[in-house]
Structures are given as structure tokens and as C-alpha cells.
Amino acid sequence: MKMTRREFVTRSVGGATLIASGATLPGFLTRTALAASPDRDGRILVVIQLTGGNDGLNTVVPYRDDLYHRARPTLRVTDQLALPLEMDMGLHPDMSGFKRLFDDGLLSVINNVGYPNPNRSHFQSMDIWHTASMSPETADDGWLGRVVDAKTTPGAPPYALHIDDAALPLALRTRETPTPSIRSVEAFQLADENSAVESAIAAIRQSASDDLLFVQRLAVESCRNARRIEQVANDVGASTATYPDYRLAARLRQVAQLIGAGFGPRVYYTSIDGFDTHAQQALSHGTLLRELADSVAAFVDDLRARGLLDRVAIMTFSEFGRRLNENAGQGTDHGAAAPMFLISSDARPGVHGGAPDLTNLLDDDLRHRVDFRSVYAGVLKNWLQVDHRAVLGDFAPMRGVWSA
Amino acid sequence: MSGLLTPYKPSAAPWDEARAASFLRRTSFCPSEREIRDAVSAGFGATLENLFAKRDCRDHNELDELGSPLALRENIEALRGWWLRRLALTARPLSGRLAVFWHNHFATSHVKVRSAPMMLQQLRTIERHAFGPFEEMLIAISRDPAMIVWLDNDDNVKGRPNENYAREVFELFSLGLGAYAEHDIREGARAFTGWSQKNGRYRFNRGEHDYGSKEVLGSRGDFDGDDVVRIAIAQPACASFIATKLLREFVCPAPDTELVDAVAEQLRSSRFEIQTTLRAIFGSDMFVNAPRDTPRIKSPVEFVIGVVRSLEIDAAAQQLSEATSQMGQRLFEPPSVKGWDGHRRWLNSATMLVRLNGVTSAVKSDRFQPSRLRSEYDLTTPDAVDAWCQRVTVGPDTRIDLPPAPDDLDERMKDRLRFLLSAPEYQLA
Structure with a gap:
């Protein structure tokens, strides 16, 4: 059966195709929908994943605790160098960007975050954080993917956007609409000749298997989002804000541009890799923490200048912390509980969840006192204002973190 | 031996062009017309044994010797292109598939190792033991x-x-x-x-x-x-x-x-x-x-090497390296020790666009030569061109509706291939 693009558009308006009918809306309609998007005023969450297992004890340092200093003969951050927060805890000296956010009343630390029976495999533990399930192998979607599926309306701009060099994380995996993943706005463009191919793929009526259907939907969604992002990219123009020269900073700059242009997503997700510091940790860990802190601080400055700071919250997490005792290679092995950061004008600044208890370890690692799912629950309920129970089950939001 | 692995008998179900092409797509890379014809005429037994043969072709072996000098220059990008060129040229595609498979199993990244000779040494170790x-x-x-x-x-x-x-x-x-x-x-x-x-x-x-x-x-x-x-x-x-x-x-x-x-x-x-x-x-x-009936989604290496082998495109090392990297598989640099997750994880909107755009640029490139292929395989009618396009891509099964094609046979070949290589079925093997 041969079909022209026009015929296909006419026929699919009734929703007869397998794909959401917005897939083939002509460009002018997409633009109108974009301009009228109610999400222009919505709250936005930016998630930054610290891949590899961040050493929480050298990030938020218990610098007055003798046990810490004894366990870390070469790696310890001395009390002269730590950037003090409160309760005798201070930031790693390379995190002056976060110290400034703290002094501005924007930074919250949530300490001792983890889950029962900590798993020390990078991949299993990351999957647990991504699915918010203790048996991630049985989960078909990620915790944010569940939000995306609940909140996506056909034809609307994507609810979440992954902007990274890494592959799409399990956290954003959906059952329905695939979450778009881009390396950068510039890299995400469709060759002009491909609109005929796009129509032909969209017109396929049945697919033999789930995998074929998956590929078909993804191909159509990708083409559609490429056209959307190209449109937005034309609107935003260049950014004049000052960012440091890091990859994380470059991605956050684009996030600020996309938010500023009124592009739809309520969730942005990116990552910084390299935290698996088994050996010679001191140099690499400081470099990573500086990239994180300086990039986020520049992002916050940019958002403030654009008048967007009230609409954006930033959350960081890692799959686990690291062992209290350093190893022979001046590094640290896989551990358990660790701090998370929240940056938002709506969160209560300070250190939540108490100081790490170095006297009461579990297999040489920090015990968790805050379940990460209660942090997620707070972000969903108090910040994004979505039903956290539908996403996470019975986890109540951690108290005292959010102002509302 | 379990009944599940009962040997195939060509006497019961003939070893024809369709079976041979499907067999090669899964044990090797997407095959060229030449490979399919050779497999059919050699018969099933010889085709199976051929997968495990030791000696490679001369083009491959000449290139093989360049590995060490490239590695000594600490140029990992060139070494990556060299590996991909070998995959494109090899007469032992299963060895090539297995090398990438074990590289993914023992996933080690140059990003931390920072030594091209060490990465090459590991690849050689993997290649030496891949079948053993x-x-x-x-x-x-x-x-x-x-x-x-x-x-x-x-x-x-x-x-x-x-x-x-x-x-x-x-x-x-x-x-x-x-x-x-x-x-x-x-x-x-x-x-x-x-x-x-x-x-x-x-x-x-x-x-x-x-x-x-x-x-x-x-x-x-x-x-x-x-x-x-x-x-x-x-x-x-x-x-x-x-x-x-x-x-x-x-x-x-x-x-x-x-x-x-x-x-x-x-x-x-x-x-x-x-x-x-x-x-x-x-x-x-x-x-x-x-x-x-539940095929796998092709890896970027299978996708890219399959396109250049089946269309007989003489792609440059750098092009192969760029294409596979942008599709999410930068050889010698797996994302973690777990390797690439594979199957559906290969595809997201970014990598999907690269695959679609890559197909367009491959058939438009002057390294793709429709007229040479038409004379080599005697493709002189629109039907012959259409059948060939189908054979070297997805085989008989595709649900994509092909729009009317140009009459000029070279243009027809390019047009058909662009759609067939973009079809959802082509992403699977």
C-alpha cells in the first residue's frame, strides 16, 4: 500500500495508528502547542547522577570526628581545610561553589541516605536507586519513567529530557512514551531528507513483536523531538552567561537555555562519571567535586539572572558511598550510605539526617538512617507536586526538608 | 545432547538463499550478495566450518600488521578505526563478532588505562582465546x-x-x-x-x-x-x-x-x-x-559493519569509528566494567537519529557504487534491483510500505536501500 504524507496525516487524526497522533502534526501546529504550553510556569527538577559511588565522607566531611581522621590517614580532609556547614560537618575544599550556595540559603545536605541490606555492586545498586525497588530486575520502568508515563499527554512536549553522553538511565525508562535522550542540542538534528522515511515508519500498521514496536515508536518519537528541539534551538539564541569549562557545565548551560525558551520538560537528567575511586583518590575526587560544585553554581547564577531560580530544584545522588577505611592504594572501596544534595529556594537549607555515626558500622560501612525513597517522595510531593504514592508506594516524604 | 540442539539437516529443510542469508546475518554481519551466493554453493556443512576457519584473507592480514605501530603512537582513535576496518574486511566475521563480544564481557576502558599498546595487547589476548x-x-x-x-x-x-x-x-x-x-x-x-x-x-x-x-x-x-x-x-x-x-x-x-x-x-x-x-x-x-521470533537489536558495530559489508562500501577507518561512537559504542571505551547493556539499551532518541541519518549519508556517499554492484551481480531490471536490495538488508520480511521509486536503476537502488535500512526490521538480527 502506497501512501503520501498528506494522506497519512488525514487518516491518523482519528487516532487509528499505534503511535500517538501528535507524531505527524504539521510543524505549525506543533509550534502553536509549544507557545501555549501550560508548563511555562511549571516547576522543574534537574537530577545530577554521580556515577561510580561518590565518597560521601570526603564530600560532606565530619571533620571533628577522630574516627574519621584515623580511618583516612592519607585521604582525610583536615579541619583547617573543610568548608564548614553546620554540626561540625564541612564540604570538601574543592566545593567552594556549593559553600557559596549554602551561604545563600540554597543548599540542603541530606546525610546518611541509603536503603536496607546495601548492595555493593555498582550496577545492582544503581538499578535500585533508578527503580526505587529492592528487586530492580523485576521492574520494567524507572521511578522518573513512572512519572513520565503518568504525566505525558499525547502531542505534548516530552515531560522529561535526558541530556548526556551516557546512555539513557534506567531511572527514565518508561513503559509508554520513550524519554528523549540527547547529547546536546546541536547534535540532535534530523537530516532533511528523512521526513519521507519518518512517514513510512510511522505508517507501519502492525508490528510482529514488542521489539519491533519499540523500534518503530522510538524512531517516530525521535524524529518528532528532533524537529521540536530544532525549533526551540532557533528561538533561544546564544547564551551569554559565564560557565566554567567542564562537560557538566556545558550541559547545564543548555538546560538553562531550554528552560528559558519555554521548552516543555519538567525533569532534566544528566550525570558526571568517575567517582569509582579505588586508587589514588585524592586528585581525581577533588577534580570531580570541583566540576560538580562550580558547574552547578554557575547554573544557579544563570537561572537567577533569567528569573527562573524559583522554578528549578536540583538533586544529586550516587549509587553508594565508600568504605570508612581507606585502602592500601590511597583509595576507597565500595560502601553504603552517603549524602545527597538538594539545591532549591523551597528547601530548608542546612544538614538534614544527622552526622554520620562512625562508631556503629555495618560490615565496615555507614548505616543508612534515611531511605532514599523518602527523599524521592519529598521531591515528588513537595516539589513536582505529583502523587508520590503512585510512583513509590508507601514511602512518606522525609520531614523537615521542604518549606511547604 | 538435549533435543533443543538437534542438528539441522538440509535434507529436511533445504539450505537455500533465504536460510543462508539469515544464518550469516546472525553468525556474522549483514552479508553481501557474494557471501550469500558462496554460502549457498558451498553447502551448509562447509559454511558452518568456514566460520571457525583460522586463516583470514590477505586484505585483513596486511591491515592486521599495522596494529602495533599504530598502538605505539598512542593513538587510540586510530587503533579503534583499525579494529573496525579489520571487521569490515575480514573473511572470518564470526571471529570479529566474538572479539567484540569478549571485549564487552571483559569491558576495559582506555579512559583509565591510558595506554594504546596495553589495550591492543588485551585485544590480542581476547582474540587468541576467543574460541578456546x-x-x-x-x-x-x-x-x-x-x-x-x-x-x-x-x-x-x-x-x-x-x-x-x-x-x-x-x-x-x-x-x-x-x-x-x-x-x-x-x-x-x-x-x-x-x-x-x-x-x-x-x-x-x-x-x-x-x-x-x-x-x-x-x-x-x-x-x-x-x-x-x-x-x-x-x-x-x-x-x-x-x-x-x-x-x-x-x-x-x-x-x-x-x-x-x-x-x-x-x-x-x-x-x-x-x-x-x-x-x-x-x-x-x-x-x-x-x-x-524474538530477534536481538543490533549493536552499533553490527549495524555499521553490516551496512558497509552488505553494500560493499569501502568506508574509511575514521568514518567507521565516528559512526559507531555516535551510536553509543566507542570500542576500547565501554562505559563501565559492565560493558554495554545491549539490546533495547542501544537505542534512544539520540542514537536512533544517528542510525537514521547515518543510513542516508551512507547511500549518498560516493563510496557507495550502485552501477558497479549492478554490473557485478547483473541487476538490469527494476525487479532485480528491488530483490537485491531486499536480500542484502532485511530479507523478505518487512512491513514498511515503500513509496514509488525512481526509474533510473542506480537512483532506484539508493532510494530503496534508504527505506529498507531505516525499517524497524533492519535494527534487529
Whole structure:
């Protein structure tokens, strides 16, 4: 059966195709929908994943605790160098960007975050954080993917956007609409000749298997989002804000541009890799923490200048912390509980969840006192204002973190 | 032998063009017309044996010699292109598939190793052992300098073991999660103490080795790393773990327990001889005659190398490297020790666009020569061109509706291929 693009558009308006009918809306309609998007005023969450297992004890340092200093003969951050927060805890000296956010009343630390029976495999533990399930192998979607599926309306701009060099994380995996993943706005463009191919793929009526259907939907969604992002990219123009020269900073700059242009997503997700510091940790860990802190601080400055700071919250997490005792290679092995950061004008600044208890370890690692799912629950309920129970089950939001 | 691996008999279901093409798409890369014709005329038995033949073609071997000089220049990008060019040229595509498979299994990244000669040395080790007994490969990998740097075994010393290597030996290289305890990792790490490297050569550092007694996976003794490898491979979980990975690479994304058990049994009975096991899978009726209807999503390397081999495009090393990297598979730089997840994880909106755009630029490129192909294979009518396009891409099954094609036969070929290579079916094998 041969079909022209026009015929296909006419026929699919009734929703007869397998794909959401917005897939083939002509460009002018997409633009109108974009301009009228109610999400222009919505709250936005930016998630930054610290891949590899961040050493929480050298990030938020218990610098007055003798046990810490004894366990870390070469790696310890001395009390002269730590950037003090409160309760005798201070930031790693390379995190002056976060110290400034703290002094501005924007930074919250949530300490001792983890889950029962900590798993020390990078991949299993990351999957647990991504699915918010203790048996991630049985989960078909990620915790944010569940939000995306609940909140996506056909034809609307994507609810979440992954902007990274890494592959799409399990956290954003959906059952329905695939979450778009881009390396950068510039890299995400469709060759002009491909609109005929796009129509032909969209017109396929049945697919033999789930995998074929998956590929078909993804191909159509990708083409559609490429056209959307190209449109937005034309609107935003260049950014004049000052960012440091890091990859994380470059991605956050684009996030600020996309938010500023009124592009739809309520969730942005990116990552910084390299935290698996088994050996010679001191140099690499400081470099990573500086990239994180300086990039986020520049992002916050940019958002403030654009008048967007009230609409954006930033959350960081890692799959686990690291062992209290350093190893022979001046590094640290896989551990358990660790701090998370929240940056938002709506969160209560300070250190939540108490100081790490170095006297009461579990297999040489920090015990968790805050379940990460209660942090997620707070972000969903108090910040994004979505039903956290539908996403996470019975986890109540951690108290005292959010102002509302 | 399990009924699942009953040998295929051409007398019952003929070894024709369609079966041969499907067989090659799954054991090799997407084949050219020449490869399909040769397989049909050679017959099934010879085609199967040919997969395991040692000697490669001259183009491949000449290129092969350039590996060391490229590595010595510390140019990992050039080395990546060199590897991909070899895959594009090889007459032993299964060896090529297996090298990438084991690279993904023992995933080591140049980003941390920072030595092109060490990465090449590891690739050579993998290629040498790819078809052989798994134990020999895992023992060789445990002494591989790039692996030692990658998982910090240089820092694994008596008294203060570094668990990184021992953990991955169990979790990712032999057993899989759930088949060992944290205790086994801590004890296993002691067995690998002192296994270090100096200037890219393995060195056993006697003074740093812990000669004491260890308890690993229920056995006790003054084990070293080789003992731990043997103990791990003797666990029931190991055969199933390796069987599952081989099946995911060559058969289907989620093999059922019955099939895994059959292949695991084959592994055990051949003392983990990979070649024997693959021969049993590829020679089975299940594989040749009744392929599973749940194909795998092609990796970027399979996708890109398949396009250039089947369309006989003489692509430059740099183009191959760029294309596969942008599709999410930068050889020598897997994202973590877990390797690339594969199947659906290959595809997201970014990598999908690269595949679609890549197809367009491949058929438009002047390295693709429709008129040469038409005269080589005697394609003189629109029907002959259409049939050829279908044969070297998705085979007879595609649900994509092809729009009217140009009358000019060269243009027709380009147009048809652009749609067929973009069809959802082409992403699967």
C-alpha cells in the first residue's frame, strides 16, 4: 500500500495508528502547542547522577570526628581545610561553589541516605536507586519513567529530557512514551531528507513483536523531538552567561537555555562519571567535586539572572558511598550510605539526617538512617507536586526538608 | 545432547538463499550478495566450518600488521578505526563478532588505562582465546596488564586487599550477581594480591602476595588467583552465566531456562570450549531452520559493519569509528566494567537519529557504487534491483510500505536501500 504524507496525516487524526497522533502534526501546529504550553510556569527538577559511588565522607566531611581522621590517614580532609556547614560537618575544599550556595540559603545536605541490606555492586545498586525497588530486575520502568508515563499527554512536549553522553538511565525508562535522550542540542538534528522515511515508519500498521514496536515508536518519537528541539534551538539564541569549562557545565548551560525558551520538560537528567575511586583518590575526587560544585553554581547564577531560580530544584545522588577505611592504594572501596544534595529556594537549607555515626558500622560501612525513597517522595510531593504514592508506594516524604 | 540442539539437516529443510542469508546475518554481519551466493554453493556443512576457519584473507592480514605501530603512537582513535576496518574486511566475521563480544564481557576502558599498546595487547589476548577454553581466557585476562590497571589490582596487596578485581571476576566475568557472597569477594581479593604489572608486562610481586589460607565459595586453601578462577568456573552458576551471554549475543535477547540449560550442559561437557559450544548452537535445527521470533537489536558495530559489508562500501577507518561512537559504542571505551547493556539499551532518541541519518549519508556517499554492484551481480531490471536490495538488508520480511521509486536503476537502488535500512526490521538480527 502506497501512501503520501498528506494522506497519512488525514487518516491518523482519528487516532487509528499505534503511535500517538501528535507524531505527524504539521510543524505549525506543533509550534502553536509549544507557545501555549501550560508548563511555562511549571516547576522543574534537574537530577545530577554521580556515577561510580561518590565518597560521601570526603564530600560532606565530619571533620571533628577522630574516627574519621584515623580511618583516612592519607585521604582525610583536615579541619583547617573543610568548608564548614553546620554540626561540625564541612564540604570538601574543592566545593567552594556549593559553600557559596549554602551561604545563600540554597543548599540542603541530606546525610546518611541509603536503603536496607546495601548492595555493593555498582550496577545492582544503581538499578535500585533508578527503580526505587529492592528487586530492580523485576521492574520494567524507572521511578522518573513512572512519572513520565503518568504525566505525558499525547502531542505534548516530552515531560522529561535526558541530556548526556551516557546512555539513557534506567531511572527514565518508561513503559509508554520513550524519554528523549540527547547529547546536546546541536547534535540532535534530523537530516532533511528523512521526513519521507519518518512517514513510512510511522505508517507501519502492525508490528510482529514488542521489539519491533519499540523500534518503530522510538524512531517516530525521535524524529518528532528532533524537529521540536530544532525549533526551540532557533528561538533561544546564544547564551551569554559565564560557565566554567567542564562537560557538566556545558550541559547545564543548555538546560538553562531550554528552560528559558519555554521548552516543555519538567525533569532534566544528566550525570558526571568517575567517582569509582579505588586508587589514588585524592586528585581525581577533588577534580570531580570541583566540576560538580562550580558547574552547578554557575547554573544557579544563570537561572537567577533569567528569573527562573524559583522554578528549578536540583538533586544529586550516587549509587553508594565508600568504605570508612581507606585502602592500601590511597583509595576507597565500595560502601553504603552517603549524602545527597538538594539545591532549591523551597528547601530548608542546612544538614538534614544527622552526622554520620562512625562508631556503629555495618560490615565496615555507614548505616543508612534515611531511605532514599523518602527523599524521592519529598521531591515528588513537595516539589513536582505529583502523587508520590503512585510512583513509590508507601514511602512518606522525609520531614523537615521542604518549606511547604 | 538435549533435543533443543538437534542438528539441522538440509535434507529436511533445504539450505537455500533465504536460510543462508539469515544464518550469516546472525553468525556474522549483514552479508553481501557474494557471501550469500558462496554460502549457498558451498553447502551448509562447509559454511558452518568456514566460520571457525583460522586463516583470514590477505586484505585483513596486511591491515592486521599495522596494529602495533599504530598502538605505539598512542593513538587510540586510530587503533579503534583499525579494529573496525579489520571487521569490515575480514573473511572470518564470526571471529570479529566474538572479539567484540569478549571485549564487552571483559569491558576495559582506555579512559583509565591510558595506554594504546596495553589495550591492543588485551585485544590480542581476547582474540587468541576467543574460541578456546574459557578457563584459559579468564586466567590470561587476570594477568592482562590493561585489566590490572583498569581494576586497580596493582594496589591489591597483602594486608590491605583491593576488592575491585575479585568482585568483577565473580559478578561480571564468571558467575553473576547472587551466586557468591561479600565474604567470597574479600577472600578472593586476597588470592589476587601481588598480581601486578610493570611497564605493560605482568609481574607477580611475591612480597605483596598473601600466602595465607582463604575460604572462597565453600573451598578452603592457600589459593592464588588461578585457583580462584578454577573454583569460580566449577560453580554451577558459571556455565549458565556464560551460556546466557552467548545466547544473548547470537540467538535471542531473553533466552528461556530450557535453552540456557542445554547450552550450559554443552559448555560443561566440552570443558567450556567456546568453539564446540558455538558449533552446536549454530549447527542446530533450532538456529538454522526455526530461528526464534524474538530477534536481538543490533549493536552499533553490527549495524555499521553490516551496512558497509552488505553494500560493499569501502568506508574509511575514521568514518567507521565516528559512526559507531555516535551510536553509543566507542570500542576500547565501554562505559563501565559492565560493558554495554545491549539490546533495547542501544537505542534512544539520540542514537536512533544517528542510525537514521547515518543510513542516508551512507547511500549518498560516493563510496557507495550502485552501477558497479549492478554490473557485478547483473541487476538490469527494476525487479532485480528491488530483490537485491531486499536480500542484502532485511530479507523478505518487512512491513514498511515503500513509496514509488525512481526509474533510473542506480537512483532506484539508493532510494530503496534508504527505506529498507531505516525499517524497524533492519535494527534487529
